[in-house]
Amino acid sequence: MHDYNYDYDEDAAVFVISVAAELAGMHPQTLRQYDRLGLVSPSRARGRGRRYSARDIAQLREVQRLSQEDGVNLAGIKRILELENQVTAMGRRVEELEAEVQLVRQQARRIFAAGMAGDIVATPVGKRPPSPQRSTALVVWRPERSAR
Structure with missing residues (x-):
């Protein structure tokens, strides 16, 4: 058969x-x-x-x-x-x-972070941006207040 x-x-x-x-x-x-x-x-x-x-x-x-x-x-x-x-x-x-x-x-599942040189680095969710050395620096962003 x-x-x-x-x-x-x-x-x-x-x-x-x-x-x-x-x-x-x-x-x-x-x-x-x-x-x-x-x-x-x-x-x-x-x-x-x-x-x-x-x-x-x-x-x-x-x-x-x-x-x-x-x-x-x-x-x-x-x-x-x-x-x-x-x-x-x-x-x-x-x-x-x-x-x-x-x-x-x-494709949109990325986070944007600041690289060591101050550039913007896209990284996948749950991953750190690649860097030769780790930094403990903290960057605080404060928006400018508009004058009234």
Whole structure:
């Protein structure tokens, strides 16, 4: 017995319209109509033939479910799909922004201290600035008071 481990790309446009229609449980003409309406837009092969992906098949099934089980008309289905795509895109953007915030937080975890020569030294939290000799000097900063 062989244990095959294939990487599967659900966006790969591999199914011709007759196979896609059969997998979705629809007539090929229905798929053509959905393409014209912009509900499910498959890729095109060199000869302009439609090529459907596994993601397209899943979307065709969802269109059919919304239409037959929930009684949603095609215009409503198109709007639902557009909104779902927007939500997915916004979810991806939120993930990108969260990663960026995390990176900024990691980079911002520094303390600025005065070096031996009076210069400013950035050090990570919990670390002392590098110095050839330790000093016991204490620097007190008093802001100037504005004259009233």
